[in-house]
């Protein structure tokens with residue numbers, strides 16, 4: 458397939474190197490190599506046949522079985538087969554969520570702690586931040 462390597466990297470990174478349909482880990486080097494471990498292809502979320510474009514927004518990394526099996530089914534349908542509702546997150550998105558969870562935890566801790574004493578509020582904010590940081594993001 459005619460995608461330059463930088464484009465492929467960007468597509469691969471969008472989902473942290475996972476198949477956007479089943480979440481399986483893909484191997485960047487094994488792009489287009491059928492039968493190789495983690496082999497993958499660039500998948501059009503909206504298929505060409507249904508008017509999808511080559512714009513990055515429409516392109517996702519998918520393992521070859523998923524890509525070939527998808528046909529003209531919608532992305533939503535195929536993700537549902539795999540019990541998923543959305544694509545795996547990119548590393549940047551995961552970090553953004555982790556930071557947000559940290560701040561939410563800190564805010565909750567602060568609110569709870571503020572009811573007892575200002576000193577306790579700070580301690581709770583720190584603990585809340587740590588709990589928030591440890592919230593699992595897949």
Ligand SMILES: [Zn+2]
Pocket residue numbers: 476477478479480481519520521522523524
């Ligand atoms: Zn897959």
